[in-house]
Amino acid sequence: MGKVTIKDIAKRSGYSKTSVSFAFNNPGRVAKETYEHIMAVAQEMGYSPDPAARILATRKTKTVGFLLPQPIEEIFDNQYLSELMRGIGSVCHREGFMLSVLSPLKGIISQTIQQACVDGIIILGVSNSSSVHAQFRQRKLPYVTMDADNSADYLNVGIDDEKAAEEMLDLLLDYGHRRICFCTLQPISTDIVDTEFSLTSDNRGNGILKSIKKHNLEETAKNSFIFYEASHKQEEAVKKAREILTMPNRPTAIYCMGDHQAIPFYFVAAQLGLKIPQDLSITGFDDLPSSSMLFPPLTVVHQPGYEKGRLAAELLVASLNGQECKSVLMESPVIERGSTAKVPENTK
Amino acid sequence: MGKVTIKDIAKRSGYSKTSVSFAFNNPGRVAKETYEHIMAVAQEMGYSPDPAARILATRKTKTVGFLLPQPIEEIFDNQYLSELMRGIGSVCHREGFMLSVLSPLKGIISQTIQQACVDGIIILGVSNSSSVHAQFRQRKLPYVTMDADNSADYLNVGIDDEKAAEEMLDLLLDYGHRRICFCTLQPISTDIVDTEFSLTSDNRGNGILKSIKKHNLEETAKNSFIFYEASHKQEEAVKKAREILTMPNRPTAIYCMGDHQAIPFYFVAAQLGLKIPQDLSITGFDDLPSSSMLFPPLTVVHQPGYEKGRLAAELLVASLNGQECKSVLMESPVIERGSTAKVPENTK
DNA sequence: CTGTTAGCGCATTCAA
DNA sequence: TTGAATGCGCTAACAG
Numbered sequence: 001m002g003k004v005t006i007k008d009i010a011k012r013s014g015y016s017k018t019s020v021s022f023a024f025n026n027p028g029r030v031a032k033e034t035y036e037h038i039m040a041v042a043q044e045m046g047y048s049p050d051p052a053a054r055i056l057a058t059r060k061t062k063t064v065g066f067l068l069p070q071p072i073e074e075i076f077d078n079q080y081l082s083e084l085m086r087g088i089g090s091v092c093h094r095e096g097f098m099l100s101v102l103s104p105l106k107g108i109i110s111q112t113i114q115q116a117c118v119d120g121i122i123i124l125g126v127s128n129s130s131s132v133h134a135q136f137r138q139r140k141l142p143y144v145t146m147d148a149d150n151s152a153d154y155l156n157v158g159i160d161d162e163k164a165a166e167e168m169l170d171l172l173l174d175y176g177h178r179r180i181c182f183c184t185l186q187p188i189s190t191d192i193v194d195t196e197f198s199l200t201s202d203n204r205g206n207g208i209l210k211s212i213k214k215h216n217l218e219e220t221a222k223n224s225f226i227f228y229e230a231s232h233k234q235e236e237a238v239k240k241a242r243e244i245l246t247m248p249n250r251p252t253a254i255y256c257m258g259d260h261q262a263i264p265f266y267f268v269a270a271q272l273g274l275k276i277p278q279d280l281s282i283t284g285f286d287d288l289p290s291s292s293m294l295f296p297p298l299t300v301v302h303q304p305g306y307e308k309g310r311l312a313a314e315l316l317v318a319s320l321n322g323q324e325c326k327s328v329l330m331e332s333p334v335i336e337r338g339s340t341a342k343v344p345e346n347t348k
Numbered sequence: 349m350g351k352v353t354i355k356d357i358a359k360r361s362g363y364s365k366t367s368v369s370f371a372f373n374n375p376g377r378v379a380k381e382t383y384e385h386i387m388a389v390a391q392e393m394g395y396s397p398d399p400a401a402r403i404l405a406t407r408k409t410k411t412v413g414f415l416l417p418q419p420i421e422e423i424f425d426n427q428y429l430s431e432l433m434r435g436i437g438s439v440c441h442r443e444g445f446m447l448s449v450l451s452p453l454k455g456i457i458s459q460t461i462q463q464a465c466v467d468g469i470i471i472l473g474v475s476n477s478s479s480v481h482a483q484f485r486q487r488k489l490p491y492v493t494m495d496a497d498n499s500a501d502y503l504n505v506g507i508d509d510e511k512a513a514e515e516m517l518d519l520l521l522d523y524g525h526r527r528i529c530f531c532t533l534q535p536i537s538t539d540i541v542d543t544e545f546s547l548t549s550d551n552r553g554n555g556i557l558k559s560i561k562k563h564n565l566e567e568t569a570k571n572s573f574i575f576y577e578a579s580h581k582q583e584e585a586v587k588k589a590r591e592i593l594t595m596p597n598r599p600t601a602i603y604c605m606g607d608h609q610a611i612p613f614y615f616v617a618a619q620l621g622l623k624i625p626q627d628l629s630i631t632g633f634d635d636l637p638s639s640s641m642l643f644p645p646l647t648v649v650h651q652p653g654y655e656k657g658r659l660a661a662e663l664l665v666a667s668l669n670g671q672e673c674k675s676v677l678m679e680s681p682v683i684e685r686g687s688t689a690k691v692p693e694n695t696k
Numbered sequence: 697c698t699g700t701t702a703g704c705g706c707a708t709t710c711a712a
Numbered sequence: 713t714t715g716a717a718t719g720c721g722c723t724a725a726c727a728g
Contacts, residue, residue, distance in 0.1 A: 003488065003705090005704095005705055005706085006705065006706060006707095007705080007706095015714075015715085016714065016715045016716075017705095017706075017707090017715085017716095018707085018708080018714070018715055018716080019713085019714060019715075020706095021706065021707060021708085022707095022708095022713095022714090025706095025707080029713080029714095030713075030714085031713060031714090034713080034714085046485075046486045047486075048462055048483075048486055048487045049462065049705085049706070050404075050704085050705050050706070051462070051463050051464065051465040052400065052403040052404045052407075052409070052465055052704080052705080052706095053404055053704070053705030053706040053707090053720090054463075054705080054706060054707075055400040055403075055404075055465060055706095055720095056398075056400045056401055056403075056404045056704085056705080056706075056707095056719095056720050056721070056722090057705080057706045057707040057708080057719085057720055058706085058707065058708095058720090059400075059720075061400070061465065062463065063448065063465070071437070071438075071441045072433075072434075072436075072437030072438070072440055072441050072447055073434050073437045073438045073441060075433075075437065076430040076431075076433040076434045076437060077430070077434060079427075082424040082425070082430060083424075085420075085423075085424040086420075086421050086424045086425060088420075089419070089420030089421045089423065089424060089449075089451075090419075090420070090421045092420055093419045093420050093421060093451065096453050096454060098448060098449070098450055098453075098460075098463075098464065099420055099448070099449045100411065100446060100447070100448040100449070101437075101446070101447045101448070101449060102446055103437075103441065105444050105446075106444060112446070114396055114397065114399070115399050115402075115410065115446075116399065116446065117399040117400055117403060117409065117411070117465060135396075137394075138394045138395075138396050139396045140351065234637060234640070234641065238641070263638060263641050264641065266641075266643070267641045267642075267643055270643040271643070289582060290611060292582070293582065293586070293611050293612065293614075293615045294615075295614070295615055295618040295619070351721090353720090353721055353722085354721065354722060354723095355721080355722095363698075363699085364698065364699045364700075365699085365700095365721095365722075365723090366698070366699060366700080366723085366724080367697085367698060367699075368722095369722065369723060369724085370697095370698090370723095373722095373723080377697075377698095378697075378698080379697060379698090382697080382698085397721085397722075398720085398721050398722070400720080400721080400722090401704090401720070401721030401722040401723085402721080402722055402723075403704095403722095404704050404705070404706090404720085404721080404722075404723090405703085405704055405721080405722045405723040405724080406704090406722085406723065406724090407704075
């Protein structure tokens, strides 16, 4: 047997489709008696309104999409993203929205943008030149970006990555560190061709450059700075950390582009008997909830992940309601905790 | 101006709606020339098919829902859930599904079940007696449970929580620990009235009881076992951990129902100069990716979170395809790593 | 290969 | 307070 529809309820209860519809969506506009009768019949026949049909009729899905460039699997591997989602989730919950986590379908992000059944979208890290902007406009889909360009003509919530990265390095350099290892962000492992998602990395890179120049350390940097992409796989990350910490003239400081990259270094340092921060300074970027529980607590650039997500969602629902909004730039201060100190005497 | 629809494209291009539709969904069934013409017009007019209408017509959303009892915000605070989502996500990605994270709307889970625009749902921890089963059946919505009853008449993926909890305690008891602190799972902070979500806790509780009885330690347990609900808030968790580790006759072992609860104890132990495992044994439950990177690595019940999610999603898409499936019970072995040892001599 | 036609199931305006 | 009629935008037999 086919599905039981509103028509069946109407027929069986003796009322019209309209009344049934009202009974479900606007009980106040129907006589109490009618309401109860209809509900009884609905219950009995196992009726339940079809969401798809409702959406088509109302033009509202009551769900917001969070679109990320990476495969879903990698999304939930990333605690920073979790923080963003917590923020987004808080306003979804308050406003009665559902949250749909969107990632490129078959590696094609435009597919996702076309097929997503949502009222609006929050998207991470698209550059100004990306074609996604055109696609959103074509679908007339309201959207808010995070970590994109704050002065562009779309809504964005972000921080000043360049400045933050610079300040973080300043701290290390001012402590006298000259042999520094940088763990950079992994490029996203998806075959998106039509967009470019590396704004954040670029900005931070520029900040680092500025700090280097400011300290007149171009030469030193060339010789004794190490840059590498940390792996997401634990084993590899640990292996790499061990390599780095056991090399001759090992770095005296580790500059991580994500807090999570610090963990393997803590682990290996403990194994090797290296004391943090006496023997080794480590810095993070994000300030995940757990980072202040490392021992010693991690010195970081504090990134307001939760707030960022919350604000982005706030902007989205506001523009869904037709309100005018503006992009917002958030603070991202360096927070020095216990994982950084002056470079050890003997390695100067 | 209203939205541009398939009809506009048909009119403007001179073809019928059908051809336009095919051009988008099944390019093969349309002449190449036609296809290109239609696409050009679509591009020019800024057309993009309406997902809602498509869903209504095809009766397929190409999205699976993951339904959890807690507010969205809390979902992403939980790494174990992240593991589940990674698993679910891996098959979503492979099968071209989107993932919608569902939580009770306005605290009412039945609302969510009614309104979710998905092809099927994966749901966590519902007891047999919960009314959600009836609701899913009423909506004829395929669903798979996780951590529910494995021998019930719905599809479930789970582990033997009772047995796992028992084995974990056996290990501690066999090491001679008699003063043990148990960090139990927080009850879910939502106002769901019509369901009951504490199966997991109950099962583990039973396992613990069995172990106690097996060791003839009912009396000891009464006197020197501590049970408490660990807070999700970092500060409180740390404060509580400090309280426990500084009390007279402090516990010699901490039995955590979730790996994350172990972190504050590691932290406070380091602050107090307590060595793990020499002075203090700690056990976890879940085996999160980061738990093997604690120092020393955490002894745990390994819960196959990723695999569980993957399997649940696998079962769901299989039943979406009309295949018959069966519930599956997964292994959850105790993995002893570096955080457990015999009880210290002087505290015997 | 293309067009005609009939739904998909519900919301909502307007009249009764 | 209730009902009839219309539209939401697209898909998919079926016929040509």
